[in-house]
Amino acid sequence: MKPEFETLPLVDNAGGHRFELSVNHATAYMEYGERDGAVALFHTEVPAQLEGRGVGTALVEKVLAEVERRGQPLIPLCPFVTSYLKRHPEWQRLVAPAYQRWFQPSPQA
Template identity: 55%
Template structure:
């Protein structure tokens, strides 16, 4: 994650079922559904003003850390999240087995 985004807090907007990361007056979001120990990550949106700056990746990493702290299992339905996890295979440990590539670590 770009160190610039480390101090920016992740907001869990449970009412709207989305995580939010506010950067320079704009807000990136990741929509989710929480079912018991499963966290389905559905859709990521990054405002045009923030695109190409690593904000989406920072948002995903912060959400994965949030899930890890709560011992949740991830279901990556959002293609952006799935691609991020594919690029960072250490996160496969959080992903539900049916959503990991063949041969991915448990």
């Protein structure tokens, strides 16, 4: 995560079922829900004025750290989160067992 985002607080907007990260008066967010005791991440949205600056990555990293802090398994349904997890296998330890297969190498043909 870029240093400029490290001190920004992640807000859990429980009423809106989303995690939020505000940067320069704009808010990126990740929609989530609870499923069988796990945190399901559905969708990530980064405003156009924040795109390409690493805000989405900072949001994902902060959310993953929060999920880990809560001690809940993760259900990564958001394509942005899934893509991040594939590039950063160290976070795959949070993924609920039923979803681990998404991150296993494909069998060779």
